[in-house]
Amino acid sequence: MSMNNAEWINRGESVFVGTYSRFPAAMIRGDGCRLWDADGKEYLDFLAGIAVCSLGHCHPAVTRAVCEQAAKLMHVSNLFHTEPQIQLAELLTANSFADRVFMANSGAEANEAAIKLARIHSDEGRFEVISLSGSFHGRTLATVAATGQPKFHQGFEPLPSGFVHAGFGDPHKIEALITDKTCAVLCEPLQGESGVRPLDGAYLQAIRALCDKHGLLLIFDEVQTGIGRTGSLFAYQQLGVIPDIMTLAKALGNGLPIGAMLTRKEIAASLGVGTHASTFGGNPVAAAAGVAVLQTMLADGFFASLQGRSDYFVEQLQGVAARFPGLATGVRGRGMLLGLVLTERGIEHGADIVQQLFKKGLLINFAGMRVLRFIPPLIVSREEIDQCIEQVTSVLADIK
Numbered sequence: 001m002s003m004n005n006a007e008w009i010n011r012g013e014s015v016f017v018g019t020y021s022r023f024p025a026a027m028i029r030g031d032g033c034r035l036w037d038a039d040g041k042e043y044l045d046f047l048a049g050i051a052v053c054s055l056g057h058c059h060p061a062v063t064r065a066v067c068e069q070a071a072k073l074m075h076v077s078n079l080f081h082t083e084p085q086i087q088l089a090e091l092l093t094a095n096s097f098a099d100r101v102f103m104a105n106s107g108a109e110a111n112e113a114a115i116k117l118a119r120i121h122s123d124e125g126r127f128e129v130i131s132l133s134g135s136f137h138g139r140t141l142a143t144v145a146a147t148g149q150p151k152f153h154q155g156f157e158p159l160p161s162g163f164v165h166a167g168f169g170d171p172h173k174i175e176a177l178i179t180d181k182t183c184a185v186l187c188e189p190l191q192g193e194s195g196v197r198p199l200d201g202a203y204l205q206a207i208r209a210l211c212d213k214h215g216l217l218l219i220f221d222e223v224q225t226g227i228g229r230t231g232s233l234f235a236y237q238q239l240g241v242i243p244d245i246m247t248l249a250k251a252l253g254n255g256l257p258i259g260a261m262l263t264r265k266e267i268a269a270s271l272g273v274g275t276h277a278s279t280f281g282g283n284p285v286a287a288a289a290g291v292a293v294l295q296t297m298l299a300d301g302f303f304a305s306l307q308g309r310s311d312y313f314v315e316q317l318q319g320v321a322a323r324f325p326g327l328a329t330g331v332r333g334r335g336m337l338l339g340l341v342l343t344e345r346g347i348e349h350g351a352d353i354v355q356q357l358f359k360k361g362l363l364i365n366f367a368g369m370r371v372l373r374f375i376p377p378l379i380v381s382r383e384e385i386d387q388c389i390e391q392v393t394s395v396l397a398d399i400k
């Protein structure tokens with residue numbers, strides 16, 4: 001007998017460690033930009049599994065690739081070569097600055113690999129990584145330490161040493177932290193979790209210049225911005241800056257867990273046999289999903305069409321900000337990683353706005369406690385954008 005939301009939630013809450021504050025719904029099925037819960041309610045999904053299901057739920061090419069691979073070979077470990085993993089690494093290198101890939105299972109793991117590489121590659125035992133305040137790099141101990149938000153550190157001290165955080169927006173603040181121990185600068189080209197904060201091209205170019213001047217590696221965490229999210233396959237491609245190392249995860253498998261660390265051959269050479277590994281990293285089924293994702297996005301017209309819909313979405317959100325100046329100040333972000341920036345008064349209502357939208361069947365979230373974040377599947381249609389705007393408008397209009 002099928003169970004409803006309340007029954008699933010009761011069962012779940014009696015068995016899980018309570019790390020998550022979940023919406024009161026058990027999701028059963030997805031298709032494109034739509035989800036359905038155990039009560040049969042339909043949702044318009046502008047969260048996409050937190051910027052993961054970029055081709056939409058159950059995209060036919062991905063589902064086909066996963067099913068075919070699962071029927072052929074699911075796992076052999078990295079003691080062997082496998083076809084999908086090689087194809088995926090070839091696609092990633094052919095379409096980026098990089099020519100070497102290490103496969104992981106998540107964003108945090110990809111960042112761990114990047115941090116280990118930066119340390120082992122540096123001369124004279126340099127080990128310190130400079131990241132930015134407001135950044136988010138994951139939940140393992142090293143990536144929590146790299147994350148520039150104290151709320152993620154609390155209760156877990158002492159954190160691994162070798163991580164310092166520079167104030168956001170000013171390259172001099174980074175330069176002031178460079179010592180003879182520094183090996184790398186780590187940053188997201190656009191900070192997603194802390195409130196959709198883009199780093200502009202000039203700022204990133206200044207960071208690149210600092211890295212060159214001081215012999216540091218520049219690591220871009222493109223876990224959230226990568227794989228099409230900001231309107232090009234990788235965010236760095238729009239910014240006139242090329243990193244030395246780039247990390248990916250989230251949308252790479254459209255929902256299957258896979259991460260990757262990309263770099264150039266000369267740098268990769270520092271991670272020799274036995275220095276790093278993962279049992280599951282680049283698992284054949286997850287890698288087959290990744291191949292299908294990249295082939296779909298690299299097809300003609302994908303990014304041109306995305307840009308048109310992104311421009312339309314930005315315009316509509318700007319219209320919302322203009323209509324509710326007491327609640328919203330404007331829009332920021334790129335591609336389909338967009339934020340409606342709230343005023344102080346709007347921020348007080350932010351969490352409630354998200355809950356009201358959930359009740360109306362629209363899924364978004366409140367990023368960094370200051371911005372309503374919209375990260376729909378990249379295939380979202382103009383009609384779906386209109387529906388989203390209609391719901392947001394009606395919820396904001398209800399705030400007295």
Ligand SMILES: Cc1ncc(COP(=O)(O)O)c(C=O)c1O
Nearest residue numbers: 106107108136137138223224249
């Ligand atoms: C920029 C960035 N880096 C790293 C991570 C961590 O990824 P994961 O949750 O797959 O470990 C996230 C997740 O939100 C992220 O946005």
